[in-house]
Amino acid sequence: MTEESARADDDRAKPDPAVATDGGAPSSDRRDDDGSGVVRRDRFSGGPARSFLSSLAADERIFEADLEVDRAHVVMLAEQGIVEDDVAGDVLTALDAIEVDGHGSLPDGEDVHEAIETGVIQRVGEEGGRMHTARSRNDEVATCIRYRLREDVLDAIETTLALRESLCAVASEHAETIMPGYTHLQPAQPTTVAHWALSYEGVVRRDTTRLLEAYDRINESPLGAAAFAGTTFDVDRERTAELLGFDGLVENSMDAASSRDFLLETTQALSTHATTLSGLAEDLIVFANRGLVSLADDYSSTSSIMPQKKNPDTLELVRAVAGDAAGGVQGLTTTLKGLPRAYNRDLQRATTHAWEAADAVTEASEVAAGAVATADWNEDALAAEAGAGFSTATGVADLLAANGLPFRTAHEVVAVAAERGDEYAAVEAAAQDLLEEPLESFVDREAVEAALDPAESVASRDSRGGPAPEAVATQLESAREALSTDREATEAATESLEAAHEALRAEVNGYV
Numbered sequence: 001m002t003e004e005s006a007r008a009d010d011d012r013a014k015p016d017p018a019v020a021t022d023g024g025a026p027s028s029d030r031r032d033d034d035g036s037g038v039v040r041r042d043r044f045s046g047g048p049a050r051s052f053l054s055s056l057a058a059d060e061r062i063f064e065a066d067l068e069v070d071r072a073h074v075v076m077l078a079e080q081g082i083v084e085d086d087v088a089g090d091v092l093t094a095l096d097a098i099e100v101d102g103h104g105s106l107p108d109g110e111d112v113h114e115a116i117e118t119g120v121i122q123r124v125g126e127e128g129g130r131m132h133t134a135r136s137r138n139d140e141v142a143t144c145i146r147y148r149l150r151e152d153v154l155d156a157i158e159t160t161l162a163l164r165e166s167l168c169a170v171a172s173e174h175a176e177t178i179m180p181g182y183t184h185l186q187p188a189q190p191t192t193v194a195h196w197a198l199s200y201e202g203v204v205r206r207d208t209t210r211l212l213e214a215y216d217r218i219n220e221s222p223l224g225a226a227a228f229a230g231t232t233f234d235v236d237r238e239r240t241a242e243l244l245g246f247d248g249l250v251e252n253s254m255d256a257a258s259s260r261d262f263l264l265e266t267t268q269a270l271s272t273h274a275t276t277l278s279g280l281a282e283d284l285i286v287f288a289n290r291g292l293v294s295l296a297d298d299y300s301s302t303s304s305i306m307p308q309k310k311n312p313d314t315l316e317l318v319r320a321v322a323g324d325a326a327g328g329v330q331g332l333t334t335t336l337k338g339l340p341r342a343y344n345r346d347l348q349r350a351t352t353h354a355w356e357a358a359d360a361v362t363e364a365s366e367v368a369a370g371a372v373a374t375a376d377w378n379e380d381a382l383a384a385e386a387g388a389g390f391s392t393a394t395g396v397a398d399l400l401a402a403n404g405l406p407f408r409t410a411h412e413v414v415a416v417a418a419e420r421g422d423e424y425a426a427v428e429a430a431a432q433d434l435l436e437e438p439l440e441s442f443v444d445r446e447a448v449e450a451a452l453d454p455a456e457s458v459a460s461r462d463s464r465g466g467p468a469p470e471a472v473a474t475q476l477e478s479a480r481e482a483l484s485t486d487r488e489a490t491e492a493a494t495e496s497l498e499a500a501h502e503a504l505r506a507e508v509n510g511y512v
Contacts, residue, residue, distance in 0.1 A: 059112030061355060063103040065147040066112050067095050068504065069140060072243035073223065074131050075507045076236055083130050089511040091131045094123040096512065111348075113137050113144075134233035138257040138343045139225040145351055146218050146262065147244060150497065152358040153215045153266060157490050159365035160208040160273065164483050166373040167201040170194070171476050175469045178454050179292065179382040180391060187389030190454035193377055195467035198475045200280050205479070207273035208486050214266045215493065221246035222256030228342035229253060243507065245500025258342040260332075263354045267332050270361040271325035277361070277368050278322035281315040284371065288312050291381050296374035299367070314367050321364040328353040386454035390422035395451040395460065403443045409434075424449055 059066075071092060078088035098106070098119045107122065109115030114137070121128040174193035181191035221244060224230075224237035230253040237249055250256035287293040294310075301313040332353040335346055393414045400410035417430035427448060431439040439448065450456040462468035465475060 060103045062141075062144040062148045063112055063116075064099070065144040066116055066140070067099050068244060068501070069143050069147060069223065070095055070116065070131060071508050072240045072504055073135060073140075075243060075504070075511070076240045077130075077133060078511065079239065080234055080236055082133055082233055082235075085511060087127050087130055090124040091120055091128055092508050093512045094120040094128060096508075097123060111137070111141075113140055134226065134231045134235050135223065136225075136227035136257070138227050139222050139253075142222040142225075142257055142259075143244070146220070146222065146246075149218050149263070149266060149354065149358070150215060150245075150493075152355070152362070153211055153218060154490060154494055154497075156270060156273070156358060156362045156365065157208055157211045157215070157486075159362050159369060160204055160211065161483065161487055161490065163365055163369035163372065164201050164204050164208070164479065166369045167197045167204065168476060168479050168483065170197040170372060170375075170377075171201070171472065171479075174377060175472050175476075176455075177377060177379050177382060178386040178458055179377075180385045180388060185286070187385075187391045189391050189394055190386040190457050191467040192458055192469075192472065193382065194469075194472045194476070196283075197372075198472065198479060200276070201479050203276050204273070205482055205486070207269070207276055210269040210272060211266075212486065212489060214262070214269045216247070217265060218262045219245075219247045219493075220250045221248070222250045225250070225253035225256035228257040243500065243504045245497045254342045258339075258344075258347075260336055260347055260350050263350060264329070264332050264336060267325070267329050267354045267357045270357045271322070271329045274322040274325040274357075274361045274364060277364050278319045280368055280372075281312075281319040284375065285312045285315050285319070290385070292378055292385065294376040294378065295371055296376070299371040299374065315371055318364045318368050318371075321360045324360050325357045328357040383454070387422070387452075390418045392422070392452050392454060392457045393418055395457040396427060396448060399443055399447060399451045405435075405442060422452065424452065427452075 074083070074088050074091050074095075077083045078085050083091075095116070098116060103112070105119075106112070106115035107118045109118055117129070117132060120131060171194035174197070177193040178190055179193050179196065180187050181189045181196075221237065221241035223240045223244070224235045241247075241249055250259070284293060284295065288295055295312055295315070297310075299312070299314045300310050302310060332350055335350045335353070339346055396417075397407065397410040397414045400413060401407040405413070413430050413434050414427065416434060417426040420426040420429060424445065428439045431437070431442070435442075439445075451460070458467050460468065462471050464471065466472075
């Protein structure tokens, strides 16, 4: 397809632009004075809508990704005999020069893809436009987004691993540190700092799994789908996928160019992790308020007017990120809802939600990991509060039930005792009133007093997943094994991307 461009009188002596690329992007060795470029040209060049359409500034995030995608595509075109080796060499050399000059040096354009292509053509002439043969900006941008998003997800996963490591370290150090446990923010049952920490390790572990699974679905190449209906050129989609480090292809070309479910899945996974972080932050904020834990100065601030204040500001911001991430999911879902096949320009607005969620949640996760790792647990205050509010009452009721009383009867006895106090005498009196028999007719005094002691209460709760030290030790071993497995998977993914980058560089060096 050749597209003629209307030019001003003083430009008519210049060569006619030659274009003929499957993706429909025109080629030119210049940029028109009115701002039109090699893709849109004069036909669509004027008015305020140009700036509204432009994503060039926001596209700085995928600048490096676009260059790599361009390189892989050009190498494949040369290997398939679609462009000559010398043309490929010129284009690849120009791409290297553009990378050195940086995103800020790009000519104006509707997006980074057009600007890079314009930059190549400015350097090598109209033959540079052959780099766009057999592709569209539709499959190009989809590939660039996936290429960059892989790195962002791996960064996010690294922070979840760091947080899990911090939580495991706390659990290891505080396996026998008694603390109050709460339901409805009321004293409920005594537990340990280790048990609390591992409760969060479990959910962060699942957050890691969700991100790893999202990564697998991101890591499929859409390149070669062209606008959406494939191409007449003999392209090798598997080759470009290999050069870019993708594990496979998005097979259907319409699906490849237009689907953004991978963005939504990733943003949802990040939002879920942000929700986990918000709960963790809330707990630490409450514990700090009650004097049970002290955050390091690096994760706190003071008041501008009240010098005695030590505020958990960083964790308050961590808590707030959950709202931002949830908003990103809603915005992205609404953008994608009801879009017809195939490509629609709405998708330009979709990506921002994922980028913002990745940045905010990754940073919040890193901060949370640091705050947990450096927090100072006040063991004396924790122990003093562990039995507050008759938090061992359930243990006493369990003890009575284990010695023959129906649990509901035991529950009523301890409930009446709770109105009178949390000592043995209160339980003894309640039993006498309700059962009309001495408490010792059912259970030894020593056993009741042990059940009333927070440390003994915790030690007795040795069921799988419970807070007893031996149960915690089993959980901690499982947590560390899972952490090691996930770390190996993350490292393998990172190394695979690095190897692909080096392999592509080697191929490029064969042409430049």
